Amino acid sequence: MRTDLVDLRLFLAVVEAGSITAGAARAHLSLGAASERLRALEDEAGVALLQRHARGTSSTEAGEALAHHARLMLRQHTMLQGELREFADGARGTLHLYANTGALTGFLPGRLAPWLAQRPRLRVDLKERTSVEIVRAVQGGQAEAGIISNAVQTGTLQVQPVDDDPLLLVVPAGHALANRSAVDFATILGQTFVGLADGNALHDHVQDHAREHGRELATRIRMKSFEGVCEMVGHGIGVGIVPRSLARRYRRRFNLQLVTLEDAWARRRLSLCFARWNTLSRPMQSLLLHLGGNAVSGTAEKV
Structure with a gap:
């Protein structure tokens, strides 16, 4: 049986209202469009789902079964949307961050901890690499961003100093x-x-x-x-x-x-490096802003 979320929401609205007219209004559909969708839903199911009578409508036994599963499916859909929003907002998932040894031992622990504490479902995979290796990884697309020393050549990458590490x-x-x-x-x-x-x-x-x-x-x-x-x-x-x-x-x-x-x-500085701000994932943008970066576009900063 092929159904979409609009059909399921409409069907539940009709069942709960006890009327196709009232259910259509709750679902923000015209009466004609709602009636057509309900007929197609019953044709697809191969069984009557609603009993139509003078006072309105009531669900058949098959309709009760559909209503039960529709509620479950819509609840699951809402949960899915919530989880996907968490991934998009950087509150869930795994974020891969490349950093040199100096950044990992001195700079990151105190800066990263409060940001991560606010996102209990997010994992950060810290990868220790030399600054040269990080630049190559970012240039080659293997890493979104990294924390490097500004002593290395970065080509066209964006570079933003965030801490002193002489x-x-x-x-x-x-x-x-x-x-x-x-x-x-x-x-x-x-x-x-x-x-x-x-x-x-x-x-x-x-x-x-x-x-x-x-x-x-x-x-x-x-x-x-x-x-x-x-x-x-x-x-x-x-x-x-x-x-x-x-x-x-x-x-x-x-x-x-x-x-x-x-x-x-x-007098070296630890610096964020990345290709372009608008190509970073939202979680990475959030993290880099927290670490002292800023949203930029255009040519790379010279170091």
Whole structure:
């Protein structure tokens, strides 16, 4: 039996009103249109659904069965609409967010928690990637948006700074620079460094600035993670350059001293990146606005 929601609502309106005329009015249909729909409904069912008499109408036994299931179907439809609205509004479903290590450990927990607490049916799948990997994923359409360092090249992507995360020099306790509050990069180029693995965007970034001074970093060992860098530094293997959010995280564990780098290029910022605002899902737009972004269109912001 093929029926649509208009037919079901009409039929229930007629049953509850006890009259086709009154039921048609409740369903916002003309009497002629309502009568035609009811006849088609009975023809499709192959059985009489209404008893017509001088005082109005009443449902047959088959009509009572239809009315019962119509109420269930309309209730389910209302529930479905509500759930779909929750998905559309970002209150339900799964949102995939890409972020670099600094954003995951320092920036996101405090910012994301209150937003997520207001959406108990929404899941957020946080994916940790390097800033370069996030840019590639967004450019290739594998990710809607990400949180990156503004030190990486982003091409035509929209970029919106949302938090400061400068680079700091980390040294072991007792090091000659441990009591300094700030240094410029040129004065530490004679130090032995603990670096990051080949291909790491931050290591390449620092190395490029060393070459601008006509020097190469004297890298004793390269580690795959910032935690590994900090642990090596703590054991006196060398000094390292680490985002502030991570330097603070590992400071006590590895007994590190943190020294500000005075160079402008070291004053990094964490930034949202995405292709175009109007192509983001509503949940992602809501999240990015909460994190400090804004609705934009046009060319990418230069960083």
